[in-house]
Amino acid sequence: MNNSTSSRPRSTVERVNANLTKRYAKERRFKRMGLGAIIISLMFLVLLFGSIISNGYGAFWQTYVQLEIHFEPEDLDPQGSRNPEVLSAADYGGLVKSTLRDMFPKVKKRKEKRKLYDLVSSGAAFQLREMVMSNPDLIGSTVQLWVPADDDVDMLIKGHIDRHKPESDRRVKDQQIAWVDALQREGKIEKRFNTTFFTAGDSREPELAGIHGALMGSVFTLLITLALSFPMGVAAAIYLEEFAPTNRFTDFIEVNINNLAAVPSIVFGLLGLAVFINFFGLPRSIPLVGGLVLTLMTLPTIIIASRAALKSVPPSIREAALGIGASRMQTVFHHVLPQALPGMLTGAIIGMAQALGETAPLLMIGMVAFIVDVPANMMDPATALPVQIYLWADSPERAFMERTSAAIMVLLAFLISMNMLAVLLRKKFEKR
Amino acid sequence: MQPNTQTVSSVTPLMVCTDIEPIAAHDNRKTVGEISVDNPRMSCRNVNVFYGEKQAINRVNLDIGRHEVIAMIGPSGCGKSTFLRCLNRMNDTIDSCRVTGEILLDNQNIYDKTLDVVPLRAQVGMVFQKPNPFPKSIYENVAYGPRIHGLSSSKSDLDIIVESSLHRAGLWNEVKDRLDQPGTGLSGGQQQRLCIARTIAVSPEVILMDEPCSALDPIATAKIEELIDELREEYTIAIVTHSMQQAARISQRTAYFHLGDLIEVGETNQIFTNPQHKLTEDYITGRFG
Amino acid sequence: MNKMTEGHTVKRFDDEMVFLHRLVLEIGSLAQNQLKRAVQTLNDKDPSAARDVISRDQELNDLDVQADEEFINLIVKRQPMAKDLREIITISKAVSDLERVGDEARKIAQLTIHIYDTDSSPPNKQVLRDINTMAAFVGDMLKSSLIAFDELDAPKALDVIRLDSELEEEYKSALRRLTTFVMEDSRAIGHMVDVVLGLRALERIGGHAKNIAGYVIFLITGSDVRHESVECIEKQII
Numbered sequence: 001m002n003n004s005t006s007s008r009p010r011s012t013v014e015r016v017n018a019n020l021t022k023r024y025a026k027e028r029r030f031k032r033m034g035l036g037a038i039i040i041s042l043m044f045l046v047l048l049f050g051s052i053i054s055n056g057y058g059a060f061w062q063t064y065v066q067l068e069i070h071f072e073p074e075d076l077d078p079q080g081s082r083n084p085e086v087l088s089a090a091d092y093g094g095l096v097k098s099t100l101r102d103m104f105p106k107v108k109k110r111k112e113k114r115k116l117y118d119l120v121s122s123g124a125a126f127q128l129r130e131m132v133m134s135n136p137d138l139i140g141s142t143v144q145l146w147v148p149a150d151d152d153v154d155m156l157i158k159g160h161i162d163r164h165k166p167e168s169d170r171r172v173k174d175q176q177i178a179w180v181d182a183l184q185r186e187g188k189i190e191k192r193f194n195t196t197f198f199t200a201g202d203s204r205e206p207e208l209a210g211i212h213g214a215l216m217g218s219v220f221t222l223l224i225t226l227a228l229s230f231p232m233g234v235a236a237a238i239y240l241e242e243f244a245p246t247n248r249f250t251d252f253i254e255v256n257i258n259n260l261a262a263v264p265s266i267v268f269g270l271l272g273l274a275v276f277i278n279f280f281g282l283p284r285s286i287p288l289v290g291g292l293v294l295t296l297m298t299l300p301t302i303i304i305a306s307r308a309a310l311k312s313v314p315p316s317i318r319e320a321a322l323g324i325g326a327s328r329m330q331t332v333f334h335h336v337l338p339q340a341l342p343g344m345l346t347g348a349i350i351g352m353a354q355a356l357g358e359t360a361p362l363l364m365i366g367m368v369a370f371i372v373d374v375p376a377n378m379m380d381p382a383t384a385l386p387v388q389i390y391l392w393a394d395s396p397e398r399a400f401m402e403r404t405s406a407a408i409m410v411l412l413a414f415l416i417s418m419n420m421l422a423v424l425l426r427k428k429f430e431k432r
Numbered sequence: 433m434q435p436n437t438q439t440v441s442s443v444t445p446l447m448v449c450t451d452i453e454p455i456a457a458h459d460n461r462k463t464v465g466e467i468s469v470d471n472p473r474m475s476c477r478n479v480n481v482f483y484g485e486k487q488a489i490n491r492v493n494l495d496i497g498r499h500e501v502i503a504m505i506g507p508s509g510c511g512k513s514t515f516l517r518c519l520n521r522m523n524d525t526i527d528s529c530r531v532t533g534e535i536l537l538d539n540q541n542i543y544d545k546t547l548d549v550v551p552l553r554a555q556v557g558m559v560f561q562k563p564n565p566f567p568k569s570i571y572e573n574v575a576y577g578p579r580i581h582g583l584s585s586s587k588s589d590l591d592i593i594v595e596s597s598l599h600r601a602g603l604w605n606e607v608k609d610r611l612d613q614p615g616t617g618l619s620g621g622q623q624q625r626l627c628i629a630r631t632i633a634v635s636p637e638v639i640l641m642d643e644p645c646s647a648l649d650p651i652a653t654a655k656i657e658e659l660i661d662e663l664r665e666e667y668t669i670a671i672v673t674h675s676m677q678q679a680a681r682i683s684q685r686t687a688y689f690h691l692g693d694l695i696e697v698g699e700t701n702q703i704f705t706n707p708q709h710k711l712t713e714d715y716i717t718g719r720f721g
Numbered sequence: 722m723n724k725m726t727e728g729h730t731v732k733r734f735d736d737e738m739v740f741l742h743r744l745v746l747e748i749g750s751l752a753q754n755q756l757k758r759a760v761q762t763l764n765d766k767d768p769s770a771a772r773d774v775i776s777r778d779q780e781l782n783d784l785d786v787q788a789d790e791e792f793i794n795l796i797v798k799r800q801p802m803a804k805d806l807r808e809i810i811t812i813s814k815a816v817s818d819l820e821r822v823g824d825e826a827r828k829i830a831q832l833t834i835h836i837y838d839t840d841s842s843p844p845n846k847q848v849l850r851d852i853n854t855m856a857a858f859v860g861d862m863l864k865s866s867l868i869a870f871d872e873l874d875a876p877k878a879l880d881v882i883r884l885d886s887e888l889e890e891e892y893k894s895a896l897r898r899l900t901t902f903v904m905e906d907s908r909a910i911g912h913m914v915d916v917v918l919g920l921r922a923l924e925r926i927g928g929h930a931k932n933i934a935g936y937v938i939f940l941i942t943g944s945d946v947r948h949e950s951v952e953c954i955e956k957q958i959i
Contacts, residue, residue, distance in 0.1 A: 316564035323555035324577040706943030
């Protein structure tokens with residue numbers, strides 16, 4: 001009896017149940033693998049952000065040294081004329097130096113004096129000049145003033161310089177360390193929020209270098225890119241998708257757009273150099289040319305994304321509009337475009353983000369130059385954020401390493417705010 | 433008027449004459465039944481439709497009378513929808529599609545090179561298989577057609593058109609309190625009636641319906657059928673349907689298509705009780721394939 | 722069974738149609754049988770067999786009710802169109818005609834009881850001769866009409882319709898003969914009325930056969946020919 005039941009072919013339910021555990025195990029394995037992939041990528045992301053932030057947050061603080069400066073009328077304005085030319089030509093460096101000498105009267109040797117002067121940034125002199133120029137009444141008075149310390153002192157304070165190394169291996173000498181320690185004991189050294197970083201242009205001196213110039217360069221460049229590539233890209237996409245007949249010519253165009261999207265960006269840089277600078281004679285290093293080049297680079301992306309967005313609009317909507325006698329143009333602008341706009345915006349933002357991070361084409365058109373001034377418009381020479389990062393990463397000073405990371409943080413913040421804007425716009429359009 | 437009568441008379445003998453095509457296989461292509469009616473609204477002669485190389489409609493001759501509902505039935509791929517779409521040139525949107533022959537709407541050939549397709553589509557409206565309201569408010573859905581065609585001179589004028597269109601589509605009482613809500617939020621049957629309201633808002637002469645009830649439940653279908661019957665008073669309606677019972681219920685004439693040929697056309701009662709062609713009979717009695 | 726009932730995509734539909742078709746033939750053969758046996762009882766002068774015929778009429782009635790149910794169900798389930806619809810209509814009408822044939826056969830059986838189950842002397846054999854010839858005649862008509870229905874044979878159905886006018890003549894001359902019998906022997910008038918009623922029943926059976934033949938032509942051609950002349954019908958089926 002038992003034998004007959006066991007030899008009988010098993011029912012479907014039994015056979016399904018036998019496989020069931022295996023199937024579920026497979027499913028669980030796959031789920032775990034997916035989860036693992038996400039965890040690994042998250043870890044990398046955390047690692048990336050962690051290293052950038054830990055390297056870069058220090059750049060938002062700067063060491064300042066307190067100096068008690070007496071604006072000696074004899075040195076600055078002997079005639080007492082308060083003439084701006086005289087005031088601007090005065091020797092503020094000497095003022096700083098004499099102040100330092102007064103603070104450490106024991107220092108006599110020339111070599112030692114130079115080491116002493118190196119404690120304070122060369123920017124201190126400019127700071128004094130600006131103060132006097134804006135307020136000439138300071139002359140004759142004595143002011144307690146915080147001036148930026150030299151980048152090496154900054155590094156020492158932030159603990160990036162190892163005091164136990166042999167003296168010859170470090171940039172800060174034993175004597176300087178002693179002075180800094182002395183100042184610290186007197187409370188004349190302090191770390192403060194680094195506003196210079198957000199307000200200044202580039203500089204050879206890390207403590208004076210800022211991101212503002214590069215940021216403005218990027219903003220101008222992107223404005224031009226957006227203003228040109230979005231309308232052009234959308235118009236091209238609408239024409240190709242809604243109006244163009246399908247024939248060899250449009251096929252050819254389509255293939256070429258897809259190819260262009262895959263062309264290395266440096267090629268666009270070369271093209272920009274040849275066309276905009278050499279042929280049209282536009283100046284080098286200006287955001288206008290940068291924007292034009294990035295427009296070329298972004299256009300294919302925007303066209304492809306916009307066409308995909310148009311394609312995803314259900315044909316029933318077009319039929320409905322055409323069916324009650326709307327012209328093609330009315331169909332597109334009244335019904336298809338509003339539906340496709342969120343998708344188009346996403347495409348545009350992806351293209352913009354790509355353009356924001358682009359370095360290679362900008363190198364070709366000279367936006368890699370060392371530019372101290374903050375550009376005021378799109379015809380001023382400028383550099384861009386990624387190029388600035390590249391330049392700083394290339395610099396030998398330890399302090400620039402910090403600033404590189406800080407600049408990356410600024411770039412990322414820019415990117416995130418751009419994406420947020422895109423999401424907001426999308427939400428708004430989708431609601432309608 | 434004059435050129436038209438000539439064309440009709442010059443074409444009609446084609447139908448009478450049986451041996452134009454010597455090929456035996458073409459015997460079946462002669463349409464059985466009376467294709468012409470007195471004083472037709474639309475009149476199709478020798479209509480061929482090609483998709484690229486493939487011929488989808490083969491020499492169809494058919495008149496559509498005034499204030500009648502003509503049903504087009506046939507198995508899938510028989511060309512009935514393609515033929516329907518010829519009637520307001522919706523096939524124009526398909527690049528590979530080519531139409532020959534002539535289709536007269538009130539004695540004007542709609543495939544004439546000089547004819548503008550926009551006013552044509554205002555005259556010959558269309559309702560589609562899937563309800564496809566615009567993703568806008570109910571009011572905007574109905575007002576869109578009159579607005580683009582400039583049929584209303586003022587806002588109050590437009591309000592009247594919208595209200596009367598919704599009334600005629602039997603939807604007014606259901607939506608009058610929520611005209612500003614999106615049309616896509618209505619039920620399937622209401623959406624389809626909204627689409628009908630949108631179509632009649634531009635006061636067309638002919639309404640084409642491409643399987644308007646295939647996505648609806650029986651009650652919604654019944655409402656649409658009732659509506660079609662009412663609309664017949666004012667409009668000419670050509671409807672493609674897969675449901676023979678529906679064709680029998682709502683139409684006065686029925687045309688049976690098979691593989692691109694118009695096999696048989698006649699009074700609906702006669703088609704469904706005593707069809708003359710074997711293919712028609714096999715199809716409507718469920719003996720196909 | 723034939724091209725009227727088969728070939729549907731839904732095979733069950735075929736089965737149901739064939740079943741109904743066979744049901745008609747079954748009812749038809751039962752009705753024919755009843756007619757034959759009723760006339761036989763008259764010839765055999767056997768009132769008890771006649772009672773048996775009368776009781777068997779119930780069987781025919783039951784089949785009629787069953788057929789009604791079947792085609793109502795089929796209409797509900799399949800919504801027949803075109804020739805299926807005509808087949809259903811034909812069957813439904815043919816069944817009620819056949820049921821009436823059964824009723825007429827019962828009347829003849831009652832005739833037997835009337836004549837032979839009483840004390841009065843049976844009538845002259847001559848009087849009953851016409852019943853026999855006419856019964857044979859309408860039997861043939863009924864059979865032909867059923868064959869025409871089964872084989873969708875329009876010419877045969879037309880023959881039945883033609884035979885009906887012959888039957889009318891036959892009936893009229895039989896009545897005339899009976900009139901002469903009555904004039905010869907007025908005592909036999911009681912039997913004569915019975916015989917006239919029997920002849921009348923047979924004439925009605927012929928009418929039912931003609932009706933069935935008419936339905937068959939409607940089934941085949943789609944046009945209703947019951948009230949048209951034979952020449953007219955001829956034109957339609959050719």
